Amino acid sequence: EVQLVESGGGVVQPGRSLRLSCAASGFTFSDHYMDWVRQAPGKGFEWVGRTKNREKSYTTEFAASVKGRFNIVRDDSRMSLFLQMNSLRTEDTAVYFCVTYLSGYPYWGQGTQVTVSS
Amino acid sequence: DIVLTQSPGTLSLSPGERATLSCRASQTFDTKYFAWYQQKPGQPPRLLLYSASSRATDISDRFSGTGSGTDFTLTINRLESEDFALYYCHRYDGSPPYTFGQGTRLE
Numbered sequence: 472e473v474q475l476v477e478s479g480g481g482v483v484q485p486g487r488s489l490r491l492s493c494a495a496s497g498f499t500f501s502d503h504y505m506d507w508v509r510q511a512p513g514k515g516f517e518w519v520g521r522t523k524n525r526e527k528s529y530t531t532e533f534a535a536s537v538k539g540r541f542n543i544v545r546d547d548s549r550m551s552l553f554l555q556m557n558s559l560r561t562e563d564t565a566v567y568f569c570v571t572y573l574s575g576y577p578y579w580g581q582g583t584q585v586t587v588s589s
Numbered sequence: 590d591i592v593l594t595q596s597p598g599t600l601s602l603s604p605g606e607r608a609t610l611s612c613r614a615s616q617t618f619d620t621k622y623f624a625w626y627q628q629k630p631g632q633p634p635r636l637l638l639y640s641a642s643s644r645a646t647d648i649s650d651r652f653s654g655t656g657s658g659t660d661f662t663l664t665i666n667r668l669e670s671e672d673f674a675l676y677y678c679h680r681y682d683g684s685p686p687y688t689f690g691q692g693t694r695l696e
Binding site: 515532568575577581582 | 621622624633634636639640645677679681682685686687688689690691692
């Protein structure tokens with residue numbers, strides 16, 4: 472069974488950093504792309520970023536709203552995905568989900584809440 | 590960027606009726622990487638359809654999807670009380686950003 476479990480969320484002040492984790496199981500992690508998607512309170516979904524697999528040289532892509540502030544790292548040996556968030560803003564407040572796609576079939580985690588507030 | 594526009598914003602129907610939700614893209618893309626989701630308050634999204642028309646695991650056959658090019662439709666037959674929720678479309682491959690529609694509220 473495919474499982475994605477996010478952790479690391481919390482309350483952080485503007486300008487500070489936070490690192491989210493996503494623990495994966497039930498599939499060959501190293502073969503698949505991994506995304507981070509977020510949902511601000513009362514809003515729709517926003518794709519945050521992607522890391523491709525080894526075959527695609529672990530290429531990363533980011534939404535314009537986070538480019539230069541966020542980074543995605545994957546550790547295939549630990550089947551883990553990380554989202555390093557720097558220079559956080561109040562508008563980064565959201566639930567953050569990790570997502571993968573197996574043969575085009577999306578799987579989502581339950582999400583972790585990040586609140587940026589002074 | 591490819592923009593996904595969902596319509597209507599809100600759809601008001603009664604149990605037993607049919608719901609037709611639309612998602613229109615600003616450019617064509619590979620429909621293999623297009624999904625529909627349902628979301629209820631306080632819950633993560635639930636995958637309904639992927640590859641535009643393939644039902645996800647344990648999804649009722651009352652849910653169906655069609656579409657190609659730039660126009661996609663989610664149809665829900667014989668609405669049941671648990672179907673009243675928010676619905677989102679999503680494109681998840683090609684060139685970034687991998688955008689979502691803004692949502693349709695089914696009430």
